[in-house]
Amino acid sequence: MQFLIESGDVLLEGFLATLRMLALTFLLALPLGVVLAVMRISPVPSLRWVATGFTELLRNTPLTLVFFLLVFVMPRLGVIIDFQFSAIVALTLYTAPFFSEAIRSGVNSVPVGQAEAARSIGLTFGQTARHVILPQAVRSVIPPILNVTIALTKNTSVAGGFLVFELFASSRRLANAYANETILIFVVIALCYLAITIPLGRLADALEKKVAVLR
Amino acid sequence: MTSVLYDVPGPKARRRSLIASIATGLLLAGVLAWVLLTLGGEGLFDYERWDIFQDPLVWSALGGALLVTLQVAVIASVIAVVLGSVFAVLRLSKVALVRVPTTIVLEFFRGMPVLLMMFFILILFATSQYWAVVLGLGLYNGAIIGEALRSGIVALPKGQREAGLALGLTPLKARLLIEFPQAFRSMTPIIVAQLVVLLKDSSLGYIVGLEELVRRQRTLAEFYGFSQYGFSFFVITLGAFLIVNLTLSYIARRLASRTPGGRATRRAARSAIGEMADTTVVPVQRAAERSRHRTESDYTGGSGSIQ
Numbered sequence: 001m002q003f004l005i006e007s008g009d010v011l012l013e014g015f016l017a018t019l020r021m022l023a024l025t026f027l028l029a030l031p032l033g034v035v036l037a038v039m040r041i042s043p044v045p046s047l048r049w050v051a052t053g054f055t056e057l058l059r060n061t062p063l064t065l066v067f068f069l070l071v072f073v074m075p076r077l078g079v080i081i082d083f084q085f086s087a088i089v090a091l092t093l094y095t096a097p098f099f100s101e102a103i104r105s106g107v108n109s110v111p112v113g114q115a116e117a118a119r120s121i122g123l124t125f126g127q128t129a130r131h132v133i134l135p136q137a138v139r140s141v142i143p144p145i146l147n148v149t150i151a152l153t154k155n156t157s158v159a160g161g162f163l164v165f166e167l168f169a170s171s172r173r174l175a176n177a178y179a180n181e182t183i184l185i186f187v188v189i190a191l192c193y194l195a196i197t198i199p200l201g202r203l204a205d206a207l208e209k210k211v212a213v214l215r
Numbered sequence: 216m217t218s219v220l221y222d223v224p225g226p227k228a229r230r231r232s233l234i235a236s237i238a239t240g241l242l243l244a245g246v247l248a249w250v251l252l253t254l255g256g257e258g259l260f261d262y263e264r265w266d267i268f269q270d271p272l273v274w275s276a277l278g279g280a281l282l283v284t285l286q287v288a289v290i291a292s293v294i295a296v297v298l299g300s301v302f303a304v305l306r307l308s309k310v311a312l313v314r315v316p317t318t319i320v321l322e323f324f325r326g327m328p329v330l331l332m333m334f335f336i337l338i339l340f341a342t343s344q345y346w347a348v349v350l351g352l353g354l355y356n357g358a359i360i361g362e363a364l365r366s367g368i369v370a371l372p373k374g375q376r377e378a379g380l381a382l383g384l385t386p387l388k389a390r391l392l393i394e395f396p397q398a399f400r401s402m403t404p405i406i407v408a409q410l411v412v413l414l415k416d417s418s419l420g421y422i423v424g425l426e427e428l429v430r431r432q433r434t435l436a437e438f439y440g441f442s443q444y445g446f447s448f449f450v451i452t453l454g455a456f457l458i459v460n461l462t463l464s465y466i467a468r469r470l471a472s473r474t475p476g477g478r479a480t481r482r483a484a485r486s487a488i489g490e491m492a493d494t495t496v497v498p499v500q501r502a503a504e505r506s507r508h509r510t511e512s513d514y515t516g517g518s519g520s521i522q
Contacts, residue, residue: 046236062418157328161422
């Protein structure tokens, strides 16, 4: 238990760094995901192709490689940015396509009959979107977005392997310093992650039940 | 292509869309040209950046590392599927003494990063990096697959189980002989999609020091000179991952289109996995597409008969 008292500040610092990275990435990746989703459902084929290409490329690339590109390869090409910032860029690039897919599947889950019904009673495109499609789409989009956020939380740990100090990196530091308390360190660090992921998961479940459109 | 959001485009919209297409095309070509020129300016397409790949030894070193990556993924997949099946059955047990601990263990494994698990398996059990990665991936994905299978079982019609019980099967037998095979079958696409994620995650071995593809390419690049070959090795590695993963995603998609299963099962699976599984959206989208095609043809048929 000694380590908990002595290294409380390291833990807290790591936890806050993880939270900060999570928040910043979320704020960057969600808008990018929305843009990608809009491109993918737009009537313009070229926009669809660009967004599809980007999505497929990033979704099939391991996150480790995205980090590797930004942290080790880019600096050699003359793009020198702070590690913290590269980590957020890497996570954003990797996460945005997943947000986009979550949003797209939500919009696509609205039956086409809903739009047809709206149009047949004379609603304009704007009215159809605002009163009929979006209220239904948003409901089915929020739970998957939360699920992607949970995955993002866990993915922030990869930054710890690329010279960024956060929870995972702090666990490595503590495990070196207190070699005989590794089990305790493991459980404490895992609980820090669970403190973020489990409430988010519960929220997703609750929202899914509460706002689901029954069909 | 129609969507929920807009009608079949008319001549005006088609013209606007064509203009937008040309604009995007030009923009994209511009960006690509800029990137290529910049990279070329850095001399990345020069012969001396790539001459190393004439050496078959380089290829065999990379191939060996790709083999490690694939091997890790295959062994971890087997562990994950077996564990997942066990987890699913235990988590649905009637006995609280079995169910509650399983649930806690599953939540624990699912909620933390795989990387953390790998790292602590490495130092707690003093295993090799290889087994730390295999076991970490196996446990983590086992928990996720277990959850998917469980929701598959829950989503089955109640009558399946009742029929088994009526025949005199014990509850466990009904679960194993009737419910589990059906759930497994309807969840196959989800499981395969999760295995693609597992394969991608095997590259986390890089961070815990396993000599897999990402680490090997770095070692090689540093051996031959990172400033000269770093980029070339990165491109080759990325290509290898893309080829393997796109193939697997394609297989997952094919499986999804062949697998029967109701909307309820898919919904359940989607929320159960909730991860970044590559094809989780595919079944849902496919259902949407199917209904779209149907409505579309109904609609044209209808309007034709009116005229």
